Amino acid sequence: MATNVASQLAQIKKQKEALLKKEQALMSKSHDKVLAQIVKLAKDAGLTASDITSAMNAGKPVKTKTAKVTKKSGPRGKVAPKYQNPSNPAQKWTGRGVSPSWIAELKAAGKLDSALIAQPVTPPVHTEAPATH
Numbered sequence: 001m002a003t004n005v006a007s008q009l010a011q012i013k014k015q016k017e018a019l020l021k022k023e024q025a026l027m028s029k030s031h032d033k034v035l036a037q038i039v040k041l042a043k044d045a046g047l048t049a050s051d052i053t054s055a056m057n058a059g060k061p062v063k064t065k066t067a068k069v070t071k072k073s074g075p076r077g078k079v080a081p082k083y084q085n086p087s088n089p090a091q092k093w094t095g096r097g098v099s100p101s102w103i104a105e106l107k108a109a110g111k112l113d114s115a116l117i118a119q120p121v122t123p124p125v126h127t128e129a130p131a132t133h
Contacts, residue, residue, distance in 0.1 A: 083115040092117070 042052060081092035085102045093100055099107075106112045 080117075080119075082117055082119075083112075084117050086114055 038052075042048075079094045079096060082095040083093045083103060085091035085100075086106075088102070091100065091102060093103055103112070103115070106115055
């Protein structure tokens with residue numbers, strides 16, 4: 001049995017190698033045709049190899065050194081809670097970090113919106129001075 005499997009694997013490996021050679025031959029043939037077309041077009045247009053090279057490199061972005069933006073390190077400020085357990089209002093969650101089990105239960109039931117805490121809406125601040133007539 002082991003020799004049967006080994007012979008099958010060897011046969012598959014040979015087939016794979018043959019297919020890879022065919023693939024390379026087809027790709028080479030295709031590339032040769034495309035290159036011949038490119039060379040013909042370039043000659044007809046009077047382009048040189050350096051013209052083509054510079055045109056191909058023109059589309060690449062030039063890497064420039066930029067100053068790195070560093071993130072603030074250290075503790076963040078407190079965040080107001082976004083969710084409150086409907087069955088136990090003392091339990092609240094900010095929506096950050098690992099979610100508590102009651103959140104997972106609400107998610108599974110499709111009722112997470114019922115735990116959202118209504119955030120106070122602040123009126124827009126007008127920066128213009130009132131018009132006087």
